[in-house]
Amino acid sequence: MTDWVQAGRYAVGLDPMTIVGGPTAGHLLTALGPLPAGGESLRVLRVLSTNLSAGQTGTTCLQMDSLGDETALGTSLSFDGTALRFLSARLGADAATATLNVNTNEAAAGRVGLLLSLPFG
Amino acid sequence: MASGTRELVLIDFQIAPETSGVVPLTLNDAPVVREVSDTAANTLSSAYENGAVDVVGLPVSGMIYGQVQLQGFTGTGPRTVQFVASDSAGVGLQTNDVSLTFAGSPNLVDYTLTVPTNTAYVSAKTVWSLRRRQAGDVVGGVATNNFSGTTGQLLGGDISQNNNLVNTADYTVLKGNWLKGTAGADITGMGW
Numbered sequence: 001m002t003d004w005v006q007a008g009r010y011a012v013g014l015d016p017m018t019i020v021g022g023p024t025a026g027h028l029l030t031a032l033g034p035l036p037a038g039g040e041s042l043r044v045l046r047v048l049s050t051n052l053s054a055g056q057t058g059t060t061c062l063q064m065d066s067l068g069d070e071t072a073l074g075t076s077l078s079f080d081g082t083a084l085r086f087l088s089a090r091l092g093a094d095a096a097t098a099t100l101n102v103n104t105n106e107a108a109a110g111r112v113g114l115l116l117s118l119p120f121g
Numbered sequence: 122m123a124s125g126t127r128e129l130v131l132i133d134f135q136i137a138p139e140t141s142g143v144v145p146l147t148l149n150d151a152p153v154v155r156e157v158s159d160t161a162a163n164t165l166s167s168a169y170e171n172g173a174v175d176v177v178g179l180p181v182s183g184m185i186y187g188q189v190q191l192q193g194f195t196g197t198g199p200r201t202v203q204f205v206a207s208d209s210a211g212v213g214l215q216t217n218d219v220s221l222t223f224a225g226s227p228n229l230v231d232y233t234l235t236v237p238t239n240t241a242y243v244s245a246k247t248v249w250s251l252r253r254r255q256a257g258d259v260v261g262g263v264a265t266n267n268f269s270g271t272t273g274q275l276l277g278g279d280i281s282q283n284n285n286l287v288n289t290a291d292y293t294v295l296k297g298n299w300l301k302g303t304a305g306a307d308i309t310g311m312g313w
Contacts, residue, residue, distance in 0.1 A: 001157070005159075005162040045167060053136050059131050091130065
């Protein structure tokens with residue numbers, strides 16, 4: 001995710017071009033990070049629960065309690081692929097100008113990847 | 122992104138017809154690792170909350186009810202009517218041989234069937250009539266199908282081989298039993 005944002009920064013000229021280096025250690029789940037100390041606002045990304053009827057189509061929402069400094073996010077959504085069939089993912093009302101990339105390669109197995117990036121500025 | 126609760130992505134699903142109960146929706150790291158970034162490409166800490174879809178299941182069966190009328194039939198007493206429920210592709214789902222008791226003119230008899238919810242058609246036939254099929258969509262759980270009236274009643278004539286045809290074989294049986302009290306050739310139930 002941060003690589004995608006950094007690439008965008010290079011693309012729009014926010015950062016000077018640098019020699020290729022890359023991370024020297026694996027990056028695993030640092031997104032979870034430490035939880036904020038007591039009293040600090042909490043950034044939360046959630047998938048909303050919903051009630052639907054069998055045989056019908058329905059919609060759920062990926063929602064964020066934002067602290068105002070986020071510009072991009074990525075996550076995967078897992079579900080029972082025999083019970084739910086993924087149809088589509090689209091931008092919500094508060095991300096109308098964002099770019100959404102959806103990885104549906106494993107959608108039939110109940111796994112969908114979502115990458116969302118807001119425009120700079 | 123402005124601070125506050127923000128609706129970012131809407132995700133559309135088709136719920137399988139046989140599904141019921143709670144289906145978890147889990148945020149995790151495959152195929153895309155969870156991560157939130159600021160404009161400087163720094164990772165921001167975040168909590169993640171899973172959700173679920175609570176699916177209300179369809180009823181396991183539907184009901185089709187209506188009336189049956191046999192062409193020209195004036196007889197009384199029980200007669201067997203065979204009903205076949207089929208899906209939208211015409212594939213038979215179940216067959217019910219139902220004994221219906223006829224009495225009085227115009228000889229309309231009520232029937233009720235319990236059928237699978239994916240029933241799209243229901244047909245009816247006696248051993249001396251042609252089969253008639255009608256749409257019987259029970260998505261809402263209940264459907265009404267009347268095999269009655271000029272365009273809906275079961276037409277007599279298939280008295281020979283019960284092959285859903287009226288042909289020379291039927292005529293031969295009818296001719297051989299003309300004015301005789303033979304049940305097998307009595308289309309109208311008048312006794313001969």
